[in-house]
Amino acid sequence: MKFFRYLLFSAVFIFGAVSCKKDAENIWAVEIKEPAPKVEITDISKEFYNTGVPLEDFKQKYPWFQGSVSDEDYSTRRADTAEVKIYKEAISKIDIAKLNSDLTDLFSHIKYYFPEFKTPQVYLFSSVLSGIMEPVFYRDDVNMLFIDITGFMGENNPNYKGLEQYFQTSMNPQNIVPKVSEVLANYFVQPNPNHQKFIDEIIYQGKIMTLQDAFLPDFPDYLKMHYSQKQFEWATENEINIWNYFVENNLIFSDDLRLKERFINPGPFSKFYTEIDNESSPRVGIFTGWQITRKFFQQNPETKLTDFLKMNAQDIFNQSNYKPKY
Template identity: 70%
Template sequence: MKFFNYFLLATAFVLVPVSCDNKPENLWQIEIKNPAQKVEVQDLSAEFYNAGVPLAQFQQKYPWFQGTVSDEDFGKRRLDKTEIAIYKEAVDKIGTQKLNNELTTLFSHIKHYFPEFKQPKVFLYSSALQGIMEPIFYHDAENMLFIDISAFLGQNNPNYKGLEQYWQVSMNPQNIIPKVSRVFAGFFLKESFEHQKFLDELIYQGKIMTLQDAFLPGFPDYLKMNYDQKQYEWALANEANVWNYFVENNLVFSDDSRLRERFINPGPFSKFYTEVDNDSSPQIGIFTGWQIARKFFEAKPETKLTDFLEMDSQTIFNESNYKPKN
């Protein structure tokens, strides 16, 4: 596919500016008439690293926090200067009050579309870098949300030395809310891995990203994708060429499970197996599915979000009339 290779190579170095002047009306900018209760996050590590709080008192208050760590090791960690420094840096950077406000807004939007949503208790903690690969955890049985703030110190932070750059792109304080939103999107839309074609995967990811649009109408799109601005601009500039690649290589209706690793899973780039792979944006299949979903809502803006989530992939694809142009 020579043209695709040439175009990708060219746009890898010359990014096309994206104009917002002709942006369609945001369907998800809605008036919240029944907002969520004001969020007040509970900082577990503030108490954990407070020498004035007896260990026994902390353990009694949070019996589920200790896990299998012995009392001796638990006590040593509370006095570890390196851990304390990481925690203090993290909590200073995130801004607790700002986080409270953004979580309240997020939960209000979730509640609008899913009235059955029960607002969780939110706990902050620092794993001292031990749990940064999966920093957001929702325990639905207890309705508790946990946020590991040591995972959001900022890209290129010295504490992240040795960690792959593609992970660090979304390890900034502004990535917390989109990642929390993504966790709840996955809660409301379970994924089936049985007998999937690539189109099914694309549409599933498009549904997840549509939930991100609905939950976070005021957030920049690149943050919803865990991209930086340059990666997002590459995806926009190459949208038609990526789709042409999928079509011309018969990938859209393929059941090759390896396509998930190439175009969906996290990584430094997407894998077209061309000379421009290193310059491409990662997880481009998620971006493509998102654009298909957006085209669907451009054609059928009256569709209820919950109805859209129940629709099959082929119907969404057909009714989107997705045909991106260069």
């Protein structure tokens, strides 16, 4: 299989490919003349665990926070030293001032491309590790953004014992803003249920990643992919090998639903079903879709972002002329 031959020789060509590649102009580095209002984060758990704040006052201020928990259980939780300890450790790892600034910049970029976007109210809270698999969620009906700080305590944190390492890779404080950006990007990219081919899925993911580029033009690419730097380097260095594998195995236009699990969903690695699997980066289908959409904008730099999001996958692919080379 050519995949292995290319891998065998990739080390020879990688240096040359990287050294010859010129830094492309960042088309997303725009001037923001009308920034979004300055973000002022509210730390709900700070008040929740402050027993000096009467429970009734807390409930009136955040009537949606208690849910179905009884007052008795609520009071017990507030005084739980183990819960308080987790909260204090989690909040200690976050630079609130920097997060305010980064989110303000993020929202400003979103507003630049989508003027109708309104800056949401931002709340930090501690789920005591129960919500760490989806630590960021957005309530568009009330324009509230919630960030579970226990989902960003740092990979290999003792509190994450037993959690698969591949999840922990993106559980660092520096991953907060990219995850917020990704959650919000999903509101601007609508999947087409009638498109079931692999190309449709990777271009859909590429659109979300393109919004990441537009919303976070100064953030490192590896953070946008929720990769480690090593994982991003592997994907970048093996871009042509990945693409050749997809082409030679007739996967691009396949409607095999298992491809999503192999190349899109989170996991420790991608599933090529070869001995290279354990060395590979996960979610390479998303990475490939991203490179295709980036190539599209290199070929069509005048395309408006809103128009691009309405395009179908086949047209984007065709107009990208995506053919990675060493």
